[in-house]
Amino acid sequence: MSLSKITTTVGLNIGTVDVGKARLMFWDLGGQEELQSLWDKYYAECHGVIYVIDSTDEERLSESKEAFEKMVTSEALDGVPILVLANKQDVETCLSIPDIKTAFSDCTSKIGRRDCLTQACSALTGKGVREGIEWMVKCVVRNVHRPPRQRDIT
Ligand SMILES: Nc1nc2c(ncn2[C@@H]2O[C@H](COP(=O)(O)OP(=O)(O)OP(=O)(O)O)[C@@H](O)[C@H]2O)c(=O)[nH]1
Numbered sequence: 001m002s003l004s005k006i007t008t009t010v011g012l013n014i015g016t017v018d019v020g021k022a023r024l025m026f027w028d029l030g031g032q033e034e035l036q037s038l039w040d041k042y043y044a045e046c047h048g049v050i051y052v053i054d055s056t057d058e059e060r061l062s063e064s065k066e067a068f069e070k071m072v073t074s075e076a077l078d079g080v081p082i083l084v085l086a087n088k089q090d091v092e093t094c095l096s097i098p099d100i101k102t103a104f105s106d107c108t109s110k111i112g113r114r115d116c117l118t119q120a121c122s123a124l125t126g127k128g129v130r131e132g133i134e135w136m137v138k139c140v141v142r143n144v145h146r147p148p149r150q151r152d153i154t
């Protein structure tokens with residue numbers, strides 16, 4: 001799909017992807033400020049969170065950090081693995097992983113003992129996406145706090 005055809009998420013996009021022996025169901029939620037209040041409606045049933053950061057948007061980085069902090073401190077997500085994707089790494093002037101980790105440093109203690117990985121990626125070139133998803137699958141499958149449904153692993 002051409003990038004110009006991608007529009008901001010207003011409702012909910014659902015997609016299914018098979019990765020090895022696992023079937024992943026993605027629930028794509030909108031990141032606009034007024035939609036962030038809907039996120040917690042999905043926490044109780046999710047097995048993993050993929051949190052996407054726009055690495056070119058320095059202006060909204062502190063808003064993103066606040067939203068992330070609120071999410072990780074939510075009890076309904078206790079023990080759930082979190083993959084942080086630092087997207088748009090194809091853009092030369094983007095923020096680096098260390099830049100983003102520094103901006104999110106307050107959150108470290110709040111992440112707790114769950115699995116959490118920050119992965120550089122580009123949705124445009126695909127770089128880093130597979131690594132991130134494969135990591136997530138491993139974490140979800142072995143997570144004793146919230147085991148995946150058996151029918152999603154064959
Ligand atoms: N250069 C570049 N542009 C990207 C990349 N990923 C997304 N974009 C562009 O960024 C814009 C926003 O993408 P969206 O997919 O709407 O972003 P989003 O995070 O889902 O936004 P919300 O749905 O509002 O939360 C689009 O115009 C995309 O073309 C990337 O990896 N590199």
Ligand SMILES: [Mg+2]
Pocket residue numbers: 007008009028029030031
């Ligand atoms: Mg979207």
